[in-house]
Amino acid sequence: MGRSFRRAMWAGVVAALAVAAVPVTAAFGAGNLTTSFTSTSDWGSGHEVRVTVTNGTDAPVSTWRVEFDLPSGTTVSSFWDADVTRSGNRYTAVKKSWAGAIAPGASFSWGYVGTGGYRAPSNCTVNGAACGGGGTPNPTTTPPTTTPTTNPPTTPPTTNPPPPGDQKVVGYFAQWGVYARNYHVRNIHTSGSASKLTHIMYAFGNTTGGRCTIGDSYADYEKAYTAAESVDGVADTWDQPLRGSFNQLRKLKQMYPHIKVIWSFGGWTWSGGFTQAAQNPAAFAESCHNLVEDPRWADVFDGIDIDWEYPNACGLTCDSSGPNAFKNVVSALRSRFGSSALVTAAITADGSNGGKIDAADYAGAINNLNWLMPMTYDYFGAFAAQGPTAPHSPLTSYSGIPQQGFWSDAAIQKLKSKGIPASKLLLGIGFYGRGWTGVTQATPGGTATGAAPGTYEAGIEDYKVLKNTCPATGTIAGTAYAKCGSNWWSYDTPATIGGKMSYAKGQGLGGSFFWELSGDTTNGELISAISNGLR
Structure with a gap:
């Protein structure tokens, strides 16, 4: 991610x-x-x-x-x-x-x-x-x-039903969201999202030195929650053995027993350690198992997710560990965690010829994975400061798309052509938009002068903000865009997500996943669109 x-x-x-x-x-x-x-x-x-x-x-x-x-x-x-x-x-x-x-x-x-x-x-x-x-x-x-009646009672019911159907609805919970974003595990419950989720990805653990390590101990298991902040309305005490988001996730699972929680490692910032991990996959897997199954929180997690960006290719750093490295790491994880644990991976969605999907043997790893999550978003954005403006999460190609193979269907078809079962592929949705400023053209393809202002980062804004500050003015390639003054944004709406879920069902995909929970509205508009669309 x-x-x-x-x-x-x-x-x-x-x-x-x-x-x-x-x-x-x-x-x-x-x-x-x-x-x-x-x-x-x-x-x-x-x-x-x-x-x-x-x-x-x-x-x-x-x-x-x-x-x-x-x-x-x-x-x-x-x-x-x-x-x-x-x-x-x-x-x-x-x-x-x-x-x-x-x-x-x-x-x-x-x-x-x-x-x-x-x-x-x-x-x-x-x-x-x-x-x-x-x-x-x-x-x-x-x-x-x-x-x-939007707010739940202080003591919520101890059991809640799973969403209908057998397709997965997987949402990422950002570890750092408990700070400036003020988004906590309780919000998953109060927004109504918990009843629609099947799995939560906790992002991220670190990969320092080719090992699975704690990324932020305060957010993970040290932060003390007040009664008002806690999932069940019960405050943490100074002497309890586990606090932080891990304990809150434990409480959420008690309320919603159908939810599985998976600890995700890596991400854009912390993928550098995978290069060393690939040199000794067994040692890496052992360190991951020891951490995920730590007795303090072993009951919280149901498996491990690998978000390696990108094996045998370049992300924040470049990796040259070879096309078999990803497959070998996944094989070691499955061997150590066993057949009952969930082992998943978020991977590139670069569907171009000779692109990042072709750089690693994802098909060779699929038998040891429960599912793959191609990150079908962030194709285009203000990292190309002068444009051209383009939707960051196109489902299909369109006339004038800046780069061939940079759309969701291209990635899905390429992965399927390599022998990966459709049922083991989830379609990715971004709960945020990407935008430029200095734009005069309303339709995609215009020039820009830089990144549009964002609450936390220039060029990026949550859906919950954009739906009010810059409502969608058009759709292209299965997603939405908007022009407000000189700013131009692209993002998914409940309507475009509905179309993408129809595509996912038509392709026989295993469901959908999204980055990330705090970008949705307080009543869960986007996750509702995913859940309803997959029924």
């Missing part, structure tokens, strides 16, 4: 969640606009519900409002893809600002996790009209003041 400032999961489900519940559906109708509630998972102490609003009219429905009662003892603990408020046992859900109109014959789904076993809602209304499943609220009653 390229830069230390920016980069850069259903492997199994615990037995308690392994028994799939038969979907139970309650349908309500208001004219030709209908709503159905489907229990997609029910594990006794909780359940997950998909709510589908279907437009049976002959005209688009630009806004909708669903109101319903839940039986006593059943509450909504988290939700996604709708804005939900609560008063007593009555809930109101309205369309998200980013969601478009529902076309005639089309539908839109949102969802929630409820406490207790599934019990059908009652007294449902759609856009104010009575639903067929119950009576309308008393019209003489003054509408109660609603209270937002």
